[in-house]
Amino acid sequence: MLISAKDLHLKAGRHDLVEGVSIQVSEGEIVSIIGPNGAGKTSLLKLLLGLIKPERGSIERRPGLRIGYLPQKASIDTVLPLSVERMMTLTEAFSRKEVEKALAETGVASLIDEPVQTLSGGEFQRMMLARALLRNPELLVLDEPAQGVDHLGEAELYGLIGRLREERGCGVLMVSHDLHVVMAATDRVLCLNRHLCCEGEPEEVTRHPEYLRLFGMEAGSRLAVYSHHHDHTHDLSGNVDTSHASHQEQAP
Known part of the structure; x- marks a missing residue:
């Protein structure tokens, strides 16, 4: 086990940000946290990273755990070279x-x-x-890793994350709004709305009543839509890379 948390609670004033959430991540496992805006996803990551302290609950990390963190937003001064x-x-x-x-x-x-x-x-x-x-890192923590990426390039980026997991054997914990892609690129999903609504393998979660209530009936079919075979790749901006794409010419 790389990291394990039990019954985490966090408030901002009188508002609950995280309510009784438990989570664990093991070596070589990709765990994705999904949920609507304001669901406490980034707050949960900050708790796990030790950037903020929970009001209640416990967090255990493997001694000497090396963590690589990709934050949700990185502001760059456009003037400073x-x-x-x-x-x-x-x-x-x-x-x-x-x-x-x-x-x-x-x-x-x-x-x-x-x-x-x-x-x-x-x-x-x-x-x-x-x-x-x-x-x-033994654990990669990624907050919205596809932020700012063209939607055509999202699958390529999540594919890269999967390859890094396989090659390095690290655990991956990521937050994403990209339901249609991330559900096909993860081992286990936690659906968060301040509290833990449901968790499990992607196909199991997409059938759960709480998931369907939050994201709608159509969301349950998105996994199938985005688990298809790609016969092409995308460049870093998300455009189809024609140098690697394979096409079949249709007979007149």
Whole structure:
């Protein structure tokens, strides 16, 4: 077990942000937290990371647990010149070779000297994911990893996260609004609306009455829609990569 929390509670004034939530993440497991806006998803991540303290409940982490964190929002000063390499090493010193290796894992090694301000949404998120990999994490915590990514590129990004899990053997805990993609890219789902509404494997959760109440009957069919086979890939901006796409010509 990498991290385990029991009966977490958090308030902001008189408002409950997290109510009695328990969660655990193991090695090599992808756990996704879904829920409507204001459901307490980011607050729960901050509790697990130790950034804020719960009013009640307990959190146990594996001793010396290395965590890589991709926050929901990263504000960049558009005036201050900042290269990708510099951005990767703002809070901790790493060699250029280490930075290049992490960027290569997320498919953006060629951007190491580019100004951060010029990156597309997909490139920026891949850079931030690479930044989270620098500490060789046992647990990746990703808050809206596809934020700012074109919807066509979301599946590619979640596929990358899955490959990182397989290659590194790390656990992954992520928050997402992208129900249609994330449900096909995770092992276990927790549906949160301040309290834990339901949890389980994706297909099990999509049939749960609480899930259907929150997201509607049509949401239950989205998993099937997005678990189809891709015969093409997308570039970092989400466009179809024609150099790898395969097409069949129709006879006249």
